[in-house]
Amino acid sequence: MTIEVAQTRILDAVHVIAETETVDLRSALGRVLAGDVRAAVAVPSAPNSAMDGYALRGADLPVSGKRRLEIVGMSRAGAPYSGVVGEGQCVRIFTGAVMPAGADTVVMQEHAEAEAGWVVVGSGEKPGQNVRQTGEDVAVGQVVLARGRRMVPADLGMLAGQGATRVPVYRKLKVALFTTGDELREPGEVLPEGGLYDSNRYALLGMLQRLGIEIREFGIVGDDRQRLEAVLAQASAEADAIVSTGGVSVGEFDLLREALEQAGRVGFWKIAIKPGRPLTFGSVGGAAFFGLPGNPVAAMVTFYQFVQPALRRMAGEWPLPVPVLFKAVCLSSLRKRPGRVEFQRGIVEPDGGGRMVVRKTGQQGSGILTSMSQANCFIVLPLDSGPVEPGSLVDVQPFFGLV
Numbered sequence: 001m002t003i004e005v006a007q008t009r010i011l012d013a014v015h016v017i018a019e020t021e022t023v024d025l026r027s028a029l030g031r032v033l034a035g036d037v038r039a040a041v042a043v044p045s046a047p048n049s050a051m052d053g054y055a056l057r058g059a060d061l062p063v064s065g066k067r068r069l070e071i072v073g074m075s076r077a078g079a080p081y082s083g084v085v086g087e088g089q090c091v092r093i094f095t096g097a098v099m100p101a102g103a104d105t106v107v108m109q110e111h112a113e114a115e116a117g118w119v120v121v122g123s124g125e126k127p128g129q130n131v132r133q134t135g136e137d138v139a140v141g142q143v144v145l146a147r148g149r150r151m152v153p154a155d156l157g158m159l160a161g162q163g164a165t166r167v168p169v170y171r172k173l174k175v176a177l178f179t180t181g182d183e184l185r186e187p188g189e190v191l192p193e194g195g196l197y198d199s200n201r202y203a204l205l206g207m208l209q210r211l212g213i214e215i216r217e218f219g220i221v222g223d224d225r226q227r228l229e230a231v232l233a234q235a236s237a238e239a240d241a242i243v244s245t246g247g248v249s250v251g252e253f254d255l256l257r258e259a260l261e262q263a264g265r266v267g268f269w270k271i272a273i274k275p276g277r278p279l280t281f282g283s284v285g286g287a288a289f290f291g292l293p294g295n296p297v298a299a300m301v302t303f304y305q306f307v308q309p310a311l312r313r314m315a316g317e318w319p320l321p322v323p324v325l326f327k328a329v330c331l332s333s334l335r336k337r338p339g340r341v342e343f344q345r346g347i348v349e350p351d352g353g354g355r356m357v358v359r360k361t362g363q364q365g366s367g368i369l370t371s372m373s374q375a376n377c378f379i380v381l382p383l384d385s386g387p388v389e390p391g392s393l394v395d396v397q398p399f400f401g402l403v
């Protein structure tokens with residue numbers, strides 16, 4: 001199965017949560033809007049000055065030479081001038097102050113010479129300049145923020161700019177999380193010979209936390225079918241989605257598969273992706289189920305490719321952002337065989353000469369979590385491509401952005 005087919009099937013199968021709630025603006029960051037927010041007030045609410053200077057009639061500006069205008073008053077932000085600016089007059093004005101009646105133009109103070117109640121302006125100024133018009137940012141009735149938007153800091157500002165104190169949002173998505181494998185130990189415990197600490201659950205916790213999800217942790221579930229079935233039943237009763245790692249390939253102890261066949265409807269897919277070929281997707285009770293491969297990098301790559309978009313959709317987010325891809329010059333040689341899309345891990349940066357360059361973060365095995373920890377991007381190698389020689393252009397998908 002191609003990545004695209006798997007992504008489409010998953011997005012088509014999941015449901016957006018129905019319940020909504022209202023939250024205080026202070027708690028709205030990262031939440032998903034459950035309804036359109038329309039503007040009740042125009043921003044700005046009145047024409048105002050973009051500069052400190054003098055408000056005057058555009059018709060009074062000299063075409064050539066200079067003109068002397070009488071200063072008849074002052075308009076400060078929060079304390080407008082109540083009179084009218086007549087011919088040959090002006091008002092001392094400050095940034096953000098309402099334009100006085102009669103005036104339609106502001107000359108910044110650096111371009112004017114003030115002298116005892118009078119000001120001299122020169123030519124080269126344009127009628128209408130330096131004025132911010134009513135509603136030029138937001139007009140009354142316009143959709144300020146649309147349903148399905150995951151709110152960013154500027155959105156909180158937009159809502160506050162409308163005088164809003166509370167906003168309608170979808171309730172938080174609940175996700176149950178567990179890992180499988182008798183070899184796993186909880187951090188803090190003593191590690192037996194051949195054991196390893198459960199790193200997947202913590203990496204997944206981090207990725208889920210970034211999505212603002214309410215997490216129900218079921219810990220490590222050993223290779224015990226009855227226990228797996230019990231956890232699946234409880235998880236499906238408590239959560240909108242279940243995410244697990246391990247036990248999805250073909251090993252004899254991959255009991256998750258049997259437990260799932262008992263508890264729900266799931267498909268076992270082989271996807272043309274590396275790392276992360278084996279993936280399980282389906283439902284257990286009313287919950288969507290995602291069974292990720294156990295290898296730590298495979299678990300993270302498949303989370304980003306398949307689980308994250310699905311959880312965002314379920315949480316009400318729409319449209320989903322299209323992942324950013326750009327070209328960079330690859331400084332490493334990369335091993336690659338045609339047949340799978342590969343998500344190798346890299347560090348991308350400007351080279352100082354106007355180019356973006358990328359190099360791989362060491363060994364690229366799907367168990368090498370260091371390769372992910374040190375990376376700031378995926379190097380995305382297409383399905384049918386072969387090895388990459390240093391100096392070639394490759395597609396890069398950055399992890400970073402403003403936060």
Ligand SMILES: Nc1nc2c(c(=O)[nH]1)N[C@H]1C(S)=C(S)[C@@H](COP(=O)(O)OP(=O)(O)OC[C@H]3O[C@@H](n4cnc5c(N)ncnc54)[C@H](O)[C@@H]3O)O[C@H]1N2
Nearest residue numbers: 179181198199200201246247248249277292293294295298
């Ligand atoms: N004969 C085949 N063997 C394997 C295949 C295959 O197609 N045929 N696929 C390989 C690929 S690709 C992957 S990925 C893994 C996926 O296997 P599972 O999902 O069943 O994962 P496990 O066998 O349980 O574990 C794989 C690996 O990852 C380690 N692991 C598991 N859970 C965690 C955790 N929570 N934290 C840290 N590390 C974890 C585990 O110890 C194993 O080393 O199968 C290949 N085999």
Ligand code: MOO
Nearest residue numbers: 275276277298366
């Ligand atoms: O998922 Mo596996 O190699 O593709 O780790």
